Amino acid sequence: MVKQGICSTAVPEIISINEITTAKGNIERLATVKVNITLIDRDSDESITITGLGSGQDAGDKAVMKAQTAAIKYAYMLSFAIATGDDPEADSKTDENTTVQIKPIPKKKSVSVKPVKAVCMNCGVVISDKVKTYSMEKYGRSLCLDCQKEIKVIA
Incomplete structure (x- = not known):
């Protein structure tokens, strides 16, 4: 690779x-x-x-x-x-x-483990679990709403 x-x-x-x-x-x-x-x-x-x-x-x-x-x-x-x-x-x-x-x-x-917050894979912004779930289903990766909009424009 x-x-x-x-x-x-x-x-x-x-x-x-x-x-x-x-x-x-x-x-x-x-x-x-x-x-x-x-x-x-x-x-x-x-x-x-x-x-x-x-x-x-x-x-x-x-x-x-x-x-x-x-x-x-x-x-x-x-x-x-x-x-x-x-x-x-x-x-x-x-x-x-x-x-x-x-x-x-x-x-x-x-073992007590701190919950990990989801972040946008493009810009690093913390996103909610709901936004993460949607973007994983739609785009195959965790994306914030702004980065999802950018991908829609590109596509």
Whole structure:
């Protein structure tokens, strides 16, 4: 992508973190992450956003990192139609070790995280969740109302 003058920025979002019990009775965390990757052309400043979802499971603190890595991997693979020749879902050993019982992490054990405010990807202005949701559906990225108007004029 560097040769072609393409810049890539990834913005992860944690969708869920749940505790699960394995068949052996061990408790592990199962994280699901959504990653929006914006690809920007150096010469024209045109951009496109691709999205990937990934899940990761770990007994330690690596579940989110595993989920994020999977989300990035699948965003690129699916968007660029990259064949791997393997079948990651064919791991029957993992399926045997995990029970179907999924329960949310209790509130008292959760880590307090400050909510992240949404910002316009063009100008950096803080935007409401409603504006972010609309612009993600309409334009594939977070944009303030002014930047949405500019895109409409260009289009």
